[in-house]
Amino acid sequence: MDIILVPGFWLDASAWDDVVPVLEAAGHTPRALTLPGMESAEADRSEVHLADHVAAVVAAIDAVPGAAPVALAGHSAGGGLVYAASDARPDRVAHVVYVDSGPMADGHAVDADLPADVVGHDLPAWDQLEEADLVGLTDALRAQFRARALPQPAGTVREPHRLGPDDRRLDIPSTVIACEMPGSVLRDLMAQGHPYMAELARHRNYEIVDLPTGHWPMFTRPVDLGEAIGAAVTR
Numbered sequence: 001m002d003i004i005l006v007p008g009f010w011l012d013a014s015a016w017d018d019v020v021p022v023l024e025a026a027g028h029t030p031r032a033l034t035l036p037g038m039e040s041a042e043a044d045r046s047e048v049h050l051a052d053h054v055a056a057v058v059a060a061i062d063a064v065p066g067a068a069p070v071a072l073a074g075h076s077a078g079g080g081l082v083y084a085a086s087d088a089r090p091d092r093v094a095h096v097v098y099v100d101s102g103p104m105a106d107g108h109a110v111d112a113d114l115p116a117d118v119v120g121h122d123l124p125a126w127d128q129l130e131e132a133d134l135v136g137l138t139d140a141l142r143a144q145f146r147a148r149a150l151p152q153p154a155g156t157v158r159e160p161h162r163l164g165p166d167d168r169r170l171d172i173p174s175t176v177i178a179c180e181m182p183g184s185v186l187r188d189l190m191a192q193g194h195p196y197m198a199e200l201a202r203h204r205n206y207e208i209v210d211l212p213t214g215h216w217p218m219f220t221r222p223v224d225l226g227e228a229i230g231a232a233v234t235r
Helices: 020-025 052-064 078-088 139-148 154-158 165-171 183-191 195-201 221-235
Strands: 002-006 027-030 070-075 093-099 174-178 207-212
Touching: 002 052, 002 078, 002 183, 020 027, 020 221, 052 070, 052 078, 052 154, 070 078, 070 174, 070 221, 078 093, 078 165, 174 183, 174 221, 183 207, 207 221
Parallel strands: 002 027, 002 070, 070 093, 093 174, 174 207
Antiparallel strands: none
């Protein structure tokens, strides 16, 4: 199956480099995306909006030959992008995988309070991130991540997601790969009606599988992540 791989903040298509061979070995056709404004450190990010990132994922779906069904895999904030793209193309998307992520509800932004004068949102210092985020990130991996990290277009951080009235997206088989927070905790949050899990709770066909590590499993456990994505889309 064609699997469109969407990176989270600060990353381009190369974030999936160690995952792609695992999916190819399993017979899939992975298509890793570099989103608008993430082409280089010098790219113009001033006019890049969240809608541009969603449109890039939709365009990748449309580009798959023969109108074949595709799977989408989104990491972190990329989860909101693949969810919105599945809303735009519910007839084309056979499966959605959320890598340490989940679907974002209409009107929700990653950080609506990001100051308006920020154009490129930089990867924070390590001590500004949660310890759970960093599990498995060795000093060498941190150095590699820091070297490849790109400023995130601030519009994609501040702007809210928008979904249409057609709720067929809720029927698309979906898998959450839980990394820094175990699936049992996510299920408890769902039972409590926590807003973080509210949109997933509306889904009619989903599963949560555990892949214990930090927030960047494509760096810390790439082979296991590739196998988990492959297993999800073929279940």
